[in-house]
């Protein structure tokens with residue numbers, strides 16, 4: 101069984117690497133064969149990883165969530181799963197390059213924490229292990245995806261701004277009044293919109309004009325969702341992550357109550373998760389203000405992801421506490 | 428002197444200022460940001476350590492700053508608790524000033540094509556047929572319909588998930604309930620930790636209950652991992668009896684993750700350790716001041732009148748001269764000993780591993796011998812009347828968050844233009860979360876309406 105786990109794990113690492121490269125190429129060059137190769141490879145990797153996790157669960161007889169290797173592996177599986185779900189929903193396959201490379205990095209890194217099987221310390225011998233850990237890790241996966249869409253937003257935002265000579269850009273369904281007089285730009289924008297399903301008004305006329313004049317980066321930028329759409333997509337992903345993180349923290353508190361007597365002990369891990377929760381809560385609240393949507397909220401999602409990584413890995417590795425499972 | 432009217436109006440202005448500030452989402456988010464930063468400080472800076480621990484860990488200036496700013500106990504500082512109080516005030520003001528009054532736009536005629544989310548659909552049939560079909564379509568797709576006539580023109584309004592506007596209110600209420608539950612613990616609750624030797628009975632100071640630990644046992648499983656042989660603890664269990672002041676009692680096995688609830692208190696198996704009895708002599712005579720009962724890790728006693736003291740720092744299960752520091756990996760007491768630290772006031776002078784039953788020379792004729800050990804069970808107890816409230820608050824909070832995120836209230840404005848058998852349906856949509864959030868659903872709705880109309884007409 102151990103061999104099966106190792107094999108499935110290795111296949112997953114390879115599939116994700118291949119999928120990441122193919123989808124990165126798709127992101128840059130938009131050749132259909134690149135996605136035709138990348139997407140099935142990503143799904144094959146996911147299936148292989150699911151098999152590795154299932155084989156491990158069968159071999160050990162408990163939920164495969166007891167150490168950093170297990171949880172990182174689950175985190176990667178959730179990240180890829182969420183990517184597939186959101187990519188299907190919003191036609192976001194090309195961000196797979198970012199997502200899968202990040203995911204593959206974490207999966208390969210997870211392998212370095214694989215110490216082999218060891219029995220569970222008493223505090224981990226609880227049904228909460230199978231509920232709390234996957235919930236939190238699924239929230240982290242959502243925030244990773246939100247990080248990728250935010251980075252995409254910021255790339256598009258700054259490249260667009262450099263082409264529009266620093267003029268403010270439209271966000272949301274604002275009529276592109278400034279470009280109304282420029283028929284070439286509008287015609288091009290309409291063409292690109294038809295090709296991508298984007299809403300014409302969302303694009304800046306400067307970008308459409310640059311695309312019409314043969315600026316390849318601009319043409320490429322027109323092919324990814326509009327800023328407004330990217331912003332909404334990030335919001336929706338965070339709207340998956342934040343309730344999951346809220347639930348995860350609450351379940352963690354319930355577990356702590358059962359294991360250590362107090363539902364909240366200001367342990368570094370639970371406190372760091374609270375910091376992440378506060379950041380995404382701030383994101384949600386600022387997103388209700390139209391002037392904060394877009395650029396600023398995307399930066400918050402980036403900061404939130406940094407906090408997640410600190411909470412997930414930084415605290416485990418550098419700061420000890422109850423969550424280093426002493427008892 | 429200010430007149431009563433002037434005083435009143437300045438109080439009113441102050442009140443208005445307060446409502447404006449605390450009802451501002453940006454102000455609330457600033458509070459959240461400070462909350463985040465303060466919480467993060469507590470993650471990075473170890474909490475509740477002795478001052479010397481900070482001086483050991485950080486440069487002197489940083490350590491001084493940590494202590495002066497109270498970063499060593501940040502979560503229980505007035506600033507932290509006060510900040511959460513401010514957040515609650517802001518949340519309340521925002522909820523009553525912004526969230527509750529916020530509603531969908533009123534039922535009134537609009538310029539359909541001036542609303543960014545709009546569409547026009549051509550259709551056929553008599554006016555009453557078209558209206559009936561439209562209403563049937565909206566009702567089937569879950570919209571609540573209302574009709575109104577303005578200046579002789581009939582408008583149809585369709586609402587979806589209007590109730591979900593209250594999701595924010597529910598989420599905020601959940602947070603407030605959690606805060607109330609936590610406060611209830613501070614007000615009425617108590618907790619404590621005890622190290623109870625096997626065979627010992629202790630009294631819970633707050634309610635007078637008695638707790639006896641008949642025995643404590645652990646199971647440690649040597650396991651071969653890729654990193655080498657490890658000694659993994661897999662079970663801790665105390666055999667305990669709790670007796671209430673009123674005389675009722677219960678006997679149970681206490682394990683990690685399986686607390687005992689008795690007489691309003693929860694008991695937990697939290698840790699374990701070894702109580703060690705020491706003997707100290709000078710010139711063959713027992714030195715006074717050495718406890719006759721077992722000491723716990725961290726306890727200290729004086730070395731006669733020398734100003735120095737001996738601290739029992741750590742129990743060593745297996746002394747192994749080949750291992751680093753002489754401490755073997757196996758925690759079980761096969762070749763037991765203790766690490767003792769000699770202190771001069773607060774300052775450690777040196778450390779030594781002393782095998783059990785062997786005496787070491789401390790100089791000045793003093794000899795120290797750890798004589799015997801006894802297992803103790805680390806038990807925590809807690810009386811927390813806030814738990815049901817915190818649980819309820821958590822449930823309410825998550826429900827509210829889910830409502831707020833997954834049910835988007837929307838209003839459709841539907842107007843029919845045309846005559847005879849040819850009509851144009853003008854459709855516009857508004858939501859409290861902006862237009863882009865509803866863009867895809869609107870497009871899907873329009874496409875579906877178009878298909879439905881085409882099917883009805885042909």
Ligand code: HEM
Nearest residue numbers: 384388452455514517518521525526595598599602828831
């Ligand atoms: C500092 C305290 C807080 C204040 C002043 C505050 C205020 C507000 C306001 C005014 C809104 C509505 C914004 C709008 O639609 O115009 C809102 C939305 C919301 N609040 Fe809070 N809030 C606070 C804390 C919290 C907390 C602790 C939660 C816990 C989960 C929470 C959950 C939500 C949710 C889920 C929304 C809806 C966001 C959306 O629809 O995108 N809030 N808050």
